[in-house]
Amino acid sequence: MQLTWLWRGLRTGVLTTRYPRRPERMPDGWRGTAVLQRDQCVVEGAPPSCVTVCLPRALSVEETGGDRRLRLDHAACIACGLCVAACPRGALSISNEFELAASSRARLISEHRPKGDRAA
Amino acid sequence: MLHPDADPARVRGHSRGGGATSFSRIEPLAGAIPVSATAELELEGLAIAEWPDRVRRQTHRESVMFADLFGTADPDGGVSLTLLLSLPDGGRWLALRDRIEAESTYPSLVAGGFPAAEWYEREMLGSLGIHPVGHPHPESLLRGAALASADMARFAPLPAGGHVVDFPLGPVRSGIVESGHYGIRTVGEEIVDLRLQLGFKHRGVEQMLAAVAWPLAPRVAERISGTDGVAHSMAAAGALERLLGVDVPLRARQLRSLFGELERLYNHAGYQADLCGATGLAVAQAQFDILKEQILRLAARIAGHRYLFGTIVVGGVADDLDDAALNDVRDTVRPVRDAFEALIDLVATSSSHQDRLQTTGRLTLEEATRYAVVGPVARASGLAVDARRDHPYAAYDALRPTLHVVDGGDAAARSQVRLEEGLASADLVLDLVEELRESAPLPALPSPASRTLPGDTVGFGWAEGARGTELHWVETDRAGAIGRYRVRSASFACWQAFARCVPGDNILTDFPIIEQSFGLSFAGSDR
Amino acid sequence: MSRTGFQLPLLPGRSPSEPPDTQDRTRALEAKGASEQVGARVRRLFGGSFHLRHVDAGSCNACESELKALANPYYDLHRLGIFIEPSPRHADGLIVTGPITLPMREPLLRTYEAMPEPRLVIAVGTCACTGGIFAGSELVAGPLERLLPVDVYIPGCPPSPLTLLHGLLLALGRVEEARR
Structure with a gap:
């Protein structure tokens, strides 16, 4: 009986990924994390519609003295894709990037200040 | 204890819609909340004490399965108890509901013919503070916040001179497993008692x-x-x-x-x-x-x-x-x-x-x-x-x-x-x-x-x-x-x-x- | 407790009635700045082999499923010299899933304290990184960084096995961090 298993195991061959020696990729439609097209985003609405639909509050608006920034926290993003549908300008998309780990929280946060919006 | 509007004589007929997707609304009983999915679910206002009898009368020809028992804290301070039953033969659900005062008592359904309600009543005891009278083990179930060590006291004291070994297992256990706690009591190789502690992962x-x-x-x-x-x-x-x-x-x-x-x-x-x-x-x-x-x-x-x-x-x-x-x-x-x-x-x-x-x-x-x-x-x-x-x-x-x-x-x-x-x-x-x-x-x-x-x-x-x-x-x-x-x-x-x-x-x-x-x-x- | 002869795995010399040593934990948090050096030391000390203890602090089970998937023939964690260790005493790193529910706070900290130094802490999944959808809930003591110095964040709900591999190798300094 054990030999049958052994035979079956051997016949399966090698399936193992060579990552990280060879690069890997996730399928195209796989939702990794939200990405912001900075040239499209104007941070409009109070709050913007993407912020309203974001369940884990990965998207937020930071306001300090007239300076308005959109903050995208990749560590909080669950890649549900609701913000993609909510953005009227198509500024958000979901990428299939999987190498998301970081050694500090700061590296997982991207902030966007729309052009023409000057700090006070 | 008795529901003020409950009238056991008014037994609502089964409304059988034209399939799973018809949602006709029927007049609710006084005091009961209307249920939108009437094709599948009926909700009745009846005193808890009458539930077992009512279920026996209606379902004497059908098999009936306990599905759920839960309490709802009402804004005015009372607690609504809902018993949900599955009637597989007719493809129906039956819900019974009664209101009691908060922090009060009610007749345990475990004693009334629903032994499966045991943990559900214990869960409500912990979350709503309502006491089932006649329950075999009236203690809160989800006490995860208390450390597991406290739970160990729930074992009977060790019998003198016996070769009894108690194993606490969890909440952090070996390998990649979920967090939960077991207290296992053994005599020799044999497991003679098991205590299960849930609630470590309660995140609301x-x-x-x-x-x-x-x-x-x-x-x-x-x-x-x-x-x-x-x-x-x-x-x-x-x-x-x-x-x-x-x-x-x-x-x-x-x-x-x-x-x-x-x-x-x-x-x-x-x-x-x-x-x-x-x-x-x-x-x-x-x-x-x-x-x-x-x-x-x-x-x-x-x-x-x-x-x-x-x-x-x-x-x-x-x-x-x-x-x-x-x-x-x-x-x-x-x-x-x-x-x-x-x-x-x-x-x-x-x-x-x-x-x-x-x-x-x-x-x-x-x-x-x-x-x-x-x-x-x-x-x-x-x-x-x-x-x-x-x-x-x-x-x-x-x-x-x-x-x-x-x-x-x-x-x-x-x-x-x-x-x-x-x-x-x-x-x-x-x-x-x-x-x-x-x-x-x-x-x-x-x-x-x-x-x-x-x-x-x-x-x-x-x-x-x-x-x-x-x-x-x-x-x-x-x-x-x-x-x-x-x-x-x-x-x-x-x-x-x-x-x-x-x-x-x-x-x-x-x-x-x-x-x-x-x-x-x-x-x-x-x- | 003494009546039944039960004892939780405690540090030597600590009785369960004693309050948790918060000072120790604060010091550990302050040492966060030193974690870069710890990482370098870990690489030097552990070389190719890295043993991890896992604590589920209230995850939905998807993160556990993905961590288990790392052992399947497709990913085969062992080929990288990374192992899941039953005992915290033998572990070099702690992987934590879930938003840290209140009842899991103490077991988590005790597991951490039982680990020998140097030790790495890896937050697996959005819940452990930031609390995820449970962030701000009063039933949650997390996110993890509030309790322990986190060395690597692996986001994702749940993180795919490849994301996990990337994160674990990042902890060992064997892959590059993504730029964004």
């Missing part, structure tokens, strides 16, 4: 489900138990759809069934892998893990998420599958199905594996019925229950899945049921692919997000996940906000039977196998 999902905007409820629901994500989000969507009176198009229902069966399939494969791991059958573990991974990768390709999160939305599904995706499903699932079939024979003849499973952790039909267990655990003990057959939802009214019921009640029987169901799920997926090729394209979903929920109404949804029937119950307040969200997970329904079937004939080394053979989730029961 129900409160959260009541607080989020309702279109997001399926997104939260799938995170009740990640490996039952489709079942939970389907149950949540079903509850909200019945509340809103929304019809789900046929193609969306077929896609829901497809996703549900894919989830069942990868769970059954993963379950076998873990069980084979517990008995030391390493190659079999790897083989089943490969099948699970193949389905997870398929899910990532067709739905963008390995655990199919985000597929079910209120009113339908998030995305249609095109022909290329359907071909992908067929081309992936067919070899998985054949491999699964081949492995069934190999597992059945692996004596080292079967020796560990047979007679291990036996749950008799009597106990399974007594504790109203669900899912594969019930079916392995000879209890033929399956929400897909008893209360068809999604596309199951046309699919008619066959039930795999065996009598053994031991770990071998549970493994066998899961093996056969895995194969059946793969077959259902292949059938669904063919049906989806012919069904009308998915109409553009009307955006229900702008709608408000009707006030003072109940919506109720269910789905059969890999672990059993998940029940979601949504109640709105006068303004149409969700006032109470109740989740009865399949795991919760099975844990109390698990705690009962371990002591007795089993030895300590059987314990991991019994735990694995039940295949329950702490995340689902702790919520």
Whole structure:
């Protein structure tokens, strides 16, 4: 009986990924994390519609003295894709990037200040 | 104690709608909340003391299964108790409701003929502070906040001179496992008592489900138990759809069934892998893990998420599958199905594996019925229950899945049921692919997000996940906000039977196998 | 407790009635700045082998499923010299899933304290990184960084096995960090 298993195991061959020696990729439609097209985003609405639909509050608006920034926290993003549908300008998309780990929280946060919006 | 408006003489007739998708509203009894899904559910105002008698009278010809018992804190300080029963013969649900004062007492239903209510009453004791009179063990169930060490005092004092050893196990246990605590008492090799401590993973999902905007409820629901994500989000969507009176198009229902069966399939494969791991059958573990991974990768390709999160939305599904995706499903699932079939024979003849499973952790039909267990655990003990057959939802009214019921009640029987169901799920997926090729394209979903929920109404949804029937119950307040969200997970329904079937004939080394053979989730029961 | 002879795995010399040593934990948090050096030391000390203890602090089970998937033939964690260790005493790193529910706070900290130094802490999944959808809930003591110095964040709900591999190798300094 054990030999049958052994035979079956051997016949399966090698399936193992060579990552990280060879690069890997996730399928195209796989939702990794939200990405912001900075040239499209104007941070409009109070709050913007993407912020309203974001369940884990990965998207937020930071306001300090007239300076308005959109903050995208990749560590909080669950890649549900609701913000993609909510953005009227198509500024958000979901990428299939999987190498998301970081050694500090700061590296997982991207902030966007729309052009023409000057700090006070 | 008696409900002021309760009138036992007014027995409402069964309203049988023209199928699962008709939602006619009928006049509610005074004092009862209207229920939108009247075709499936009736809600009656009756005093608790009269419930057992009322159920006996109405259901004398039918089998009746305890489904859920929960309390709702009313804004005015009272507590509404709801007993939910499944009447599989008629494909109906029956709900009974009564109001009592907060911090007061009520006659225990355990004494009144519903032994399965034992843990449900203990849970309410902890969360609402209402005391069941006549309950055999009236102590709070979810005391996770208290350290497990305090729980150990619940064992009887050590008998003098005996060779009794008590093992505390958990909440942090070896390997990659969920957090839960067991107190195991042994005499020699034999397990003589087991205490199970739930609640370590309680993160308040129900409160959260009541607080989020309702279109997001399926997104939260799938995170009740990640490996039952489709079942939970389907149950949540079903509850909200019945509340809103929304019809789900046929193609969306077929896609829901497809996703549900894919989830069942990868769970059954993963379950076998873990069980084979517990008995030391390493190659079999790897083989089943490969099948699970193949389905997870398929899910990532067709739905963008390995655990199919985000597929079910209120009113339908998030995305249609095109022909290329359907071909992908067929081309992936067919070899998985054949491999699964081949492995069934190999597992059945692996004596080292079967020796560990047979007679291990036996749950008799009597106990399974007594504790109203669900899912594969019930079916392995000879209890033929399956929400897909008893209360068809999604596309199951046309699919008619066959039930795999065996009598053994031991770990071998549970493994066998899961093996056969895995194969059946793969077959259902292949059938669904063919049906989806012919069904009308998915109409553009009307955006229900702008709608408000009707006030003072109940919506109720269910789905059969890999672990059993998940029940979601949504109640709105006068303004149409969700006032109470109740989740009865399949795991919760099975844990109390698990705690009962371990002591007795089993030895300590059987314990991991019994735990694995039940295949329950702490995340689902702790919520 | 003494009546039944039960004892939780405690540090030597600590009785369960004693309040948790918060000072120790604060000091550990302050040492966060030193974690870069710890990482370098870990690489030097552990070389190719890295043993991890896992604590589920209230996850939905999907993260556990993906961690288990790392052992399957597709990913085969062992080929990288990374192992899941039953005992915290033998572990070099702690992987934590879930938003840290209140009842799991103490078991988590005790597991951490039982680990020998140097030790790495890896937050697995959105819940452990930020609390995820449970962030701000009063039933949750997390996110993890509030309790322990986190060395690597692996986001995702759940993180795919490849994301996990990337994160674990990042902890060992064997892959590059993504730039964004």
